[in-house]
Amino acid sequence: EIVMTQSPATLSVSPGERATLSCRASQSVSINLDWYQKKPGQAPRLLIYGASTRATGIPARFSGSGSGTEFTLTISSLQSEDFAVYYCQQYNNWPPTFGGGTKVEIK
Amino acid sequence: EVQLVESGGGLVQPGGSLRLSCAASGFTFSSYWMHWVRQAPGKGLVWVSRITSDGSSTSYADSVKGRFTISRDNAKNTLYLQMNSLRAEDTAVYYCARDLMGYTGSDTFDYWGQGTLVTVSS
Numbered sequence: 001e002i003v004m005t006q007s008p009a010t011l012s013v014s015p016g017e018r019a020t021l022s023c024r025a026s027q028s029v030s031i032n033l034d035w036y037q038k039k040p041g042q043a044p045r046l047l048i049y050g051a052s053t054r055a056t057g058i059p060a061r062f063s064g065s066g067s068g069t070e071f072t073l074t075i076s077s078l079q080s081e082d083f084a085v086y087y088c089q090q091y092n093n094w095p096p097t098f099g100g101g102t103k104v105e106i107k
Numbered sequence: 108e109v110q111l112v113e114s115g116g117g118l119v120q121p122g123g124s125l126r127l128s129c130a131a132s133g134f135t136f137s138s139y140w141m142h143w144v145r146q147a148p149g150k151g152l153v154w155v156s157r158i159t160s161d162g163s164s165t166s167y168a169d170s171v172k173g174r175f176t177i178s179r180d181n182a183k184n185t186l187y188l189q190m191n192s193l194r195a196e197d198t199a200v201y202y203c204a205r206d207l208m209g210y211t212g213s214d215t216f217d218y219w220g221q222g223t224l225v226t227v228s229s
Binding site: 034036038042043044045046049055056087089091094095096097098099100101 | 144151152153154166168169202204207213214215216217218219220221222
């Protein structure tokens with residue numbers, strides 16, 4: 001199965017600053033890559049699918065890029081509600097697999 | 108508004124069984140593939156199982172194959188996960204999730220429930 005590796009494990013950012021999260025696949029997944037946001041006690045929320053397409057209702061400050069094995073989620077100006085854990089997930093190969101997550105915390 | 112509400116979690120002894128349900132509303136349930144995804148305490152998300160819109164095809168993670176069975180009742184707008192021979196490592200919050208692409212499936216999950224906690228312990 002494809003292994004997804006996210007870095008860093010924790011990212012400390014001040015509100016209003018830019019956050020850049022990375023996701024690497026153990027083999028090419030083309031652009032079949034999603035990003036999810038997860039807060040404690042809440043359901044995961046789809047942010048980005050197809051590597052760069054924002055899901056319904058997702059603010060423009062969230063953007064995704066990349067293809068093949070290297071992907072990036074950028075949050076252009078962090079809001080208080082953006083502090084959470086972010087997961088990437090590939091769906092190019094079965095089974096679908098998630099990365100270990102990046103926790104974005106307040107600096 | 109799309110809503111997915113899981114139920115059926117609880118404490119069960121190793122080797123025991125549990126049946127999870129996921130009640131769906133706000134969309135045409137019979138038109139969508141559905142999935143179960145779990146998250147063990149302090150760990151990441153792990154895909155568990157999926158079922159096609161008409162229930163004719165199912166898939167499972169290797170870790171649960173032969174022990175878990177996914178099913179659905181489109182007349183009742185409900186998804187199920189029958190879990191047998193439960194192990195301590197099955198302890199997790201179990202989420203049901205809708206597939207983004209409806210009939211064709213994509214393994215992208217656009218709506219999720221709040222989850223139900225399953226604890227396997229003696």
